[in-house]
Amino acid sequence: MLKILKYSFYDLMRSRWSYVYFAFYLLLGIVLLFLNNDLSKAVITLMNVIIILVPLIGTIFGVMYYYNSKEFTELLLAQPLKRSSIFLGQYLGVAISLSMSLILGLGLPFVFYGLFESSAIWDFSLLLITGTFLTLIFTALAFNIALSNENKIKGFGYAILLWLFLAVIYDGIFLLVLIGFEEYPLDKVSLIGTMLNPIDLSRTLILLKLDISALLGYTGAIFKQFFGTNYGLIVSFIALSLWVIVPVLRIVYKSKKKDF
Amino acid sequence: MKKLVVFMSVMLMTGATTAQTLEVCKTCAITSVQAAITQAKAFDTIVVKKGTYKEHNLNFDKPLTIIGKDQPVIDGELKGEIITITSDNVTIDGLMIKNVGTSYTADYAAIRVKRSKNFTIQNVVLEKLFFGIYIERSSDGKILNNKIIGDAVEEYNSGNGIQLWYSKNVQIENNIVQHVRDGIYLEFSDFCTIKNNLSSLNVRYGLHFMFSNDDVYEGNEFSNNGAGVAVMFSKRIKMYNNLFKDNWGTASYGMLLKEINDAEIIGNTFHDNTIGINIEGSNRIIYKHNNFRNNGWAIKVRGACYTNTFTENNFLYNSFDIAYNSNVNDNTFDRNYWSSYTGYDLNKNGIGDIPYRPVKLFSYIVNRTPETIILLRSMFIDIIDFSEKVSPVFTPDDLLDNNPLMKKATW
Numbered sequence: 166m167l168k169i170l171k172y173s174f175y176d177l178m179r180s181r182w183s184y185v186y187f188a189f190y191l192l193l194g195i196v197l198l199f200l201n202n203d204l205s206k207a208v209i210t211l212m213n214v215i216i217i218l219v220p221l222i223g224t225i226f227g228v229m230y231y232y233n234s235k236e237f238t239e240l241l242l243a244q245p246l247k248r249s250s251i252f253l254g255q256y257l258g259v260a261i262s263l264s265m266s267l268i269l270g271l272g273l274p275f276v277f278y279g280l281f282e283s284s285a286i287w288d289f290s291l292l293l294i295t296g297t298f299l300t301l302i303f304t305a306l307a308f309n310i311a312l313s314n315e316n317k318i319k320g321f322g323y324a325i326l327l328w329l330f331l332a333v334i335y336d337g338i339f340l341l342v343l344i345g346f347e348e349y350p351l352d353k354v355s356l357i358g359t360m361l362n363p364i365d366l367s368r369t370l371i372l373l374k375l376d377i378s379a380l381l382g383y384t385g386a387i388f389k390q391f392f393g394t395n396y397g398l399i400v401s402f403i404a405l406s407l408w409v410i411v412p413v414l415r416i417v418y419k420s421k422k423k424d425f
Numbered sequence: 426m427k428k429l430v431v432f433m434s435v436m437l438m439t440g441a442t443t444a445q446t447l448e449v450c451k452t453c454a455i456t457s458v459q460a461a462i463t464q465a466k467a468f469d470t471i472v473v474k475k476g477t478y479k480e481h482n483l484n485f486d487k488p489l490t491i492i493g494k495d496q497p498v499i500d501g502e503l504k505g506e507i508i509t510i511t512s513d514n515v516t517i518d519g520l521m522i523k524n525v526g527t528s529y530t531a532d533y534a535a536i537r538v539k540r541s542k543n544f545t546i547q548n549v550v551l552e553k554l555f556f557g558i559y560i561e562r563s564s565d566g567k568i569l570n571n572k573i574i575g576d577a578v579e580e581y582n583s584g585n586g587i588q589l590w591y592s593k594n595v596q597i598e599n600n601i602v603q604h605v606r607d608g609i610y611l612e613f614s615d616f617c618t619i620k621n622n623l624s625s626l627n628v629r630y631g632l633h634f635m636f637s638n639d640d641v642y643e644g645n646e647f648s649n650n651g652a653g654v655a656v657m658f659s660k661r662i663k664m665y666n667n668l669f670k671d672n673w674g675t676a677s678y679g680m681l682l683k684e685i686n687d688a689e690i691i692g693n694t695f696h697d698n699t700i701g702i703n704i705e706g707s708n709r710i711i712y713k714h715n716n717f718r719n720n721g722w723a724i725k726v727r728g729a730c731y732t733n734t735f736t737e738n739n740f741l742y743n744s745f746d747i748a749y750n751s752n753v754n755d756n757t758f759d760r761n762y763w764s765s766y767t768g769y770d771l772n773k774n775g776i777g778d779i780p781y782r783p784v785k786l787f788s789y790i791v792n793r794t795p796e797t798i799i800l801l802r803s804m805f806i807d808i809i810d811f812s813e814k815v816s817p818v819f820t821p822d823d824l825l826d827n828n829p830l831m832k833k834a835t836w
Contacts, residue, residue: 206742209802217804336805343797344790351796359799372801379796380699380721380744 169241169251173258176228183266186222190270198278202356208288211271212371216364220303223263227307227322230259232317239425252308252420256413264297265267271296288374295367298405302363303328305412312419335362355370356391361402363408370401450474458483458491458499458584465489469734473497473520478528481526485510485517493519496550500524501535510538513566516545523552532584538566546571556584557605560614564593568600575605577628585633589614597622604628608650611637620644630655631672634662642667651697657683666692668703678703679720682710690715692836700725701743708732714836717741722748722788731755737834740783744801747783747824750792754821758783762830770831781829784820786813 177183193214194416197207215340231238234255241251307324314320339358343351391397447461447469448454455461458480461471467487475495476772481504485491488513498521501507505526508517515538519605522535532770534556538544540563547569551557560566568587577583585604588610589595602608608624611617612635619642624631631647633641634656643665647654653672662685669679679701682688685707695701696718706708712735712814717723724735724742733756740746741764760776761783768777787806791798800806811821 212803281791333805333808336800338799340790340797340805344794347794347796351794355796355799365800365803368803369799380801 167254169254170257171259172256173234173306175229176234177258177262182226183262183319186263187266187270190267191273194271194274198274206217207396208285208371211292211349212368215299216368216371217332219267219296219299220332223260223300224307224324224328225254225321226263227259227304228311228320230255231308232320242425249417252312252416253413256304256308256416260301263300263304267296267300268293281404288371292371293373295370295405298409299363299367301409302405302412303338305409305416308416309412309419312416312423331362331364336365339365360404363405366398366401366404366408370398370405373397444468444470446470446472448472448474449478451476463490468514471765481505483508485512485515487512488514490516491518491520493521493548496521497499498523499717501526503527505531506533506535506537508536510536510541510544513542514544515541517547517549518545519548520598521550521552523554525551525554525556527555528718529582532556532559534584534588537561538563542566545569550574554584554605556588557586557602559585559588559590560592560595561590562592563693564595566592566594566595568597570598571600573600573602573605577605580606580628583628585610586627587614588612589617589637592617596620602627607631607633609633609645611635611640613637615639618642622646623651627651631669632656634659638662641665646670647679648672650677653678653680655681656685656688657681658685659688660686662688664688664690664693667694669693669695670697672698674699678725681705681769682707685710689713694718695720695723703727704730704733706730710734711736713737714834715739717743717746719743721745724748726750726756733757734759736760737830738762739833739836741833745785745788745791747826748788748792749821750789751783754824757823758824758826760828760830760834761826762832763826766829766831767831777829777830777831780819780825780827782814782817782825784824785810786819790820 197210201207238251271293310323310327311320314323317325343355359369427799438510447465449458449461449471450651455464458473458478462483462485465471470490470492472491473491475497477498477500479500479502481501496519499507501524503524503526507522507525516742517536519834524696525535535551535554535558536546537559539561542563544563544566546558546698549571551573554575558568573586575583575586583606585599585607586605587600590612592614593616595617597609597617600622602622602624603626606628608627609619609622609630610633614637616639621644623646625648627650629651630653631650632654636658638660641663644667646668648670650672654669672679677698679695679702681703686709688710690710690712692714694716697720699721701717701720701723703725706729708731710733712733715738717738718741720743722745723740725748728750735758737760739762746763763781763783766777766781768779770777787810
């Protein structure tokens with residue numbers, strides 16, 4: 166598995182797209198820092214970018230990579246290799262190279278700006294951690310979609326739809342539910358609703374460290390109890406980990422069953 | 426020789442007219458403040474030297490000046506009230522007073538002024554107190570440079586730092602009030618000036634107005650208070666250049682206005698508060714040159730607020746600029762700077778060419794269903810905010826800043 170991981174990783178490192186992705190984040194980081202001059206504001210803007218763009222790029226990249234390297238995968242399958250290690254290797258190769266572009270691209274300008282002396286370092290690390298989680302989650306989801314669809318166009322379509330659903334439509338439905346049932350206590354519903362969508366979860370997690378904590382407490386005791394303590398942070402991270410583990414397990418399961 | 430004669434005569438004359446000075450110390454003829462008060466005649470000066478005096482119920486019933494040298498301590502041993510002033514023209518200067526008794530039936534104070542005029546309380550340090558300085562039915566006094574540090578934890582068993590009740594023309598300046606229930610509390614007190622005080626870390630309000638008219642407060646700092654500053658049921662209050670910050674909690678605000686009419690709120694800074702200003706039933710108020718920075722809500726308008734004007738304020742990076750709970754608007758917004766304004770200025774006159782709508786659809790939704798706040802900064806919310814901006818349905822469509830500034834307002 167490690168060998169395949171290494172191969173996929175180097176393959177992607179050589180590809181143009183990783184550099185474009187890296188350069189994009191580098192540019193974004195530099196522009197934000199030097200136009201804003203306020204580190205915590207830059208972190209908020211970055212959050213908006215991360216919760217929208219990282220999933221999108223993770224999904225598209227994952228699907229694209231799978232379809233592009235399909236012939237090579239079939240070649241590998243002819244070798245005496247475990248299926249799970251082939252697909253996990255490819256998955257990790259994509260996910261790790263994307264995460265690296267993200268961390269380095271955003272991290273470098275901030276380090277040069279003097280992040281280590283700033284109090285925003287925790288907000289910023291949290292941002293990178295959730296960004297990495299989102300990459301892992303959406304690449305895994307993309308691999309799932311690609312494995313289940315032979316048709317390239319269909320696969321791409323589903324991938325985009327998935328992103329659109331989780332990034333935008335889900336929140337719309339969520340909002341309608343909350344307004345529709347406004348007569349009832351909604352604390353728990355909204356907590357569960359947040360846990361079920363990795364993008365919402367990441368957003369809430371970052372906002373908690375920024376401006377939202379007191380605003381959330383405004384609405385009720387459960388919010389305050391949950392988000393005001395480390396308990397909320399731990400539960401959120403567990404939920405994010407589940408969002409990585411479940412799709413990865415499905416990759417393993419699906420790849421074993423799949424007929425090439 | 427001539428000089429000496431002049432000097433001698435001046436000495437004689439002053440000696441004859443000025444009152445005498447009594448000294449209190451452990452080794453003096455007078456060893457307690459109570460004894461000094463009993464022996465003193467009107468307009469005498471009592472000088473208390475360094476030391477700890479275990480006394481309470483000191484009643485200043487004649488015009489006296491008491492001056493502490495090197496901050497002597499008067500320890501009330503939690504037995505009740507410590508100093509009561511019932512005469513006009515009393516000055517208290519440089520004492521440290523501690524251990525005021527706590528009671529659920531009487532408001533024991535470190536210093537109480539009752540039906541007096543022209544009192545001065547200055548350079549006093551109060552610690553371990555129930556009520557600090559309590560002024561009732563008095564007028565024309567000064568409370569200057571005092572430091573009041575309480576140890577209040579709960580609202581029900583703590584008192585206020587400086588309390589005015591039915592008093593007039595009192596100047597409260599340069600005091601530090603911390604860890605009490607209400608830092609400064611005015612009830613039925615008119616024409617008072619509250620200036621350059623620091624009121625922080627109090628259990629309830631930093632400053633609390635009730636039924637008090639024509640007061641001015643300026644240059645004060647209110648920070649980290651349980652609920653911020655409350656101004657209620659008062660008229661013609663002037664609030665200038667104060668700083669309200671870090672009132673960050675579930676039911677906190679920088680300032681609460683309730684039933685306030687004809688006030689002026691000018692040059693204040695509100696930053697890092699859950700709600701900058703919470704307005705309810707307040708009319709004809711002028712908001713000018715204020716800075717609202719990093720608040721949850723800069724201004725929350727609850728209802729029954731008419732003919733208020735907001736001009737040349739800066740709204741910077743608040744989660745919500747303005748929240749309204751109805752779609753009727755009778756307030757005016759003009760020439761403010763809004764950090765979330767996205768318009769343009771083609772003729773370069775410093776004023777944006779398209780009006781700004783400070784009330785977002787999302788802030789309307791949050792008002793209705795508070796739990797939806799969990800969707801803050803979600804992409805879907807940005808989309809519906811945008812569509813509401815293009816064609817307002819839920820938010821007041823005449824609530825506009827027609828002349829939004831392109832750059833921060835300076836004054």
